[in-house]
Amino acid sequence: MDSQLGLIEQSFNNRYTLWVHEALDELPDSFTITDPSISGHPIVFASRGFLKMSGFSRAEIIGRNGRMFQGPRTNRRTIMEIREAIREERPIEVNLLNYKKDGTPFWMLFKMSLVFGKEDGRATHFVAVQVPIVSRKHMRNSGMSYSEDGGGSRLREIVFGSCRREVCSDSLLDLDRVLALDSDDTGLEIEDSCEASDLEKRKAATAIDNILSVLTHYSQLTGRLVCGKRCSLPGMGFISSSLYISLGRIKQSFVLIDPHLPDMPMVYASDAFLKLTDKGKHSNRASMHSTYLKLQEG
Numbered sequence: 001m002d003s004q005l006g007l008i009e010q011s012f013n014n015r016y017t018l019w020v021h022e023a024l025d026e027l028p029d030s031f032t033i034t035d036p037s038i039s040g041h042p043i044v045f046a047s048r049g050f051l052k053m054s055g056f057s058r059a060e061i062i063g064r065n066g067r068m069f070q071g072p073r074t075n076r077r078t079i080m081e082i083r084e085a086i087r088e089e090r091p092i093e094v095n096l097l098n099y100k101k102d103g104t105p106f107w108m109l110f111k112m113s114l115v116f117g118k119e120d121g122r123a124t125h126f127v128a129v130q131v132p133i134v135s136r137k138h139m140r141n142s143g144m145s146y147s148e149d150g151g152g153s154r155l156r157e158i159v160f161g162s163c164r165r166e167v168c169s170d171s172l173l174d175l176d177r178v179l180a181l182d183s184d185d186t187g188l189e190i191e192d193s194c195e196a197s198d199l200e201k202r203k204a205a206t207a208i209d210n211i212l213s214v215l216t217h218y219s220q221l222t223g224r225l226v227c228g229k230r231c232s233l234p235g236m237g238f239i240s241s242s243l244y245i246s247l248g249r250i251k252q253s254f255v256l257i258d259p260h261l262p263d264m265p266m267v268y269a270s271d272a273f274l275k276l277t278d279k280g281k282h283s284n285r286a287s288m289h290s291t292y293l294k295l296q297e298g
Contacts (some may be wrong), residue, residue: 004271008063011035011044015124015226016118020218021045027214029207031129032066033115036086039248039271040065041126050130055101065129071099071294075193082112089114089123093204095133095195107133109196111204115215116271118225125215125226129207 012020024033030049034041042063054069061068070079078094078120108130115125134251194214196204212228219226247256253272257264 004042004063007038008035008042008044010127011038015222015224016215016218017221020214023214023218024211026117027207027210029129029210030131031127031207031211032061032130033061033211034066034126036123036126041248053100053130053132060101069098071103071105073097073105074099082110085112086126089122093201095193097193109133109200109204111201111208113208113212115212115226115229116230118227121230127208127211129204129211131196131200131207132195133200174270224261259275 025048027047027050029047030053031047032043032050033045035044038044043061044064046058046061051061054061074097078096081094082092091111091113093109093111095107097105097107097218098298099105109132111129113127113129114123115127116122117124126292139156180198208228216228247268247270250270251272252270253271253276255266255273256268258267
């Protein structure tokens with residue numbers, strides 16, 4: 001467990017300066033960041049906005065997988081869509097029902113994007129933004145509305161999405177890489193399947209841009225640049241994030257090597273191997289990957 005926590009801590013420290021946590025916390029949005037290179041694809045950062053809406057503390061979330069936010073009525077088809085997007089390392093935007101710490105179900109717009117290492121094109125982190133969706137029924141009960149003027153539509157306080165009645169009775173799939181989400185809307189009935197409004201979609205897109213801007217800036221200060229799009233094609237020996245997740249499920253002690261490079265360096269080591277060799281305290285996959293890059297460049 002100590003080695004796992006060490007990897008989570010170094011997930012940010014190896015690529016960004018120490019001030020990145022404070023900068024991300026200043027953003028008002030609800031979002032989480034996960035690291036696919038760590039076994040179980042855990043959450044390595046959760047914003048203050050997310051903590052406030054979810055009811056969880058940071059200690060309860062960091063190191064956990066997003067499965068903890070799913071419940072009996074989380075739609076299986078939506079989970080499959082997210083799982084496929086993660087496997088293919090591409091962005092996705094869907095409406096999703098998840099659960100708060102107190103068990104309250106809520107609908108939100110889930111928008112996921114990726115962070116890529118500029119030097120090797122590897123997906124280093126996944127960013128998930130959560131924007132609460134307010135149903136028409138809840139808006140009517142709260143006395144809120146929207147109005148239009150001659151120049152176009154102006155929204156008062158909140159623009160709501162359109163909802164339809166739909167009972168989602170699908171059983172929950174086990175999903176290793178679904179990220180954490182939450183919202184503040186406690187008045188929404190569980191049977192309501194909601195669709196996000198254009199305003200909510202714009203809010204999510206803006207949040208993604210702001211987060212990527214912060215990560216890019218603080219990666220420049222360390223020289224290990226990141227970008228929101230794959231800046232270079234993965235080289236020989238590249239291990240995709242989805243393969244990292246699959247390898248992380250294997251409990252045996254093992255390593256992978258690249259026979260195409262001088263001295264056949266290790267490009268992956270299992271958690272059991274790190275524990276067995278006591279390398280978790282002194283080394284990690286990030287440093288192993290750095291050595292691999294130097295060999296490639298040489």
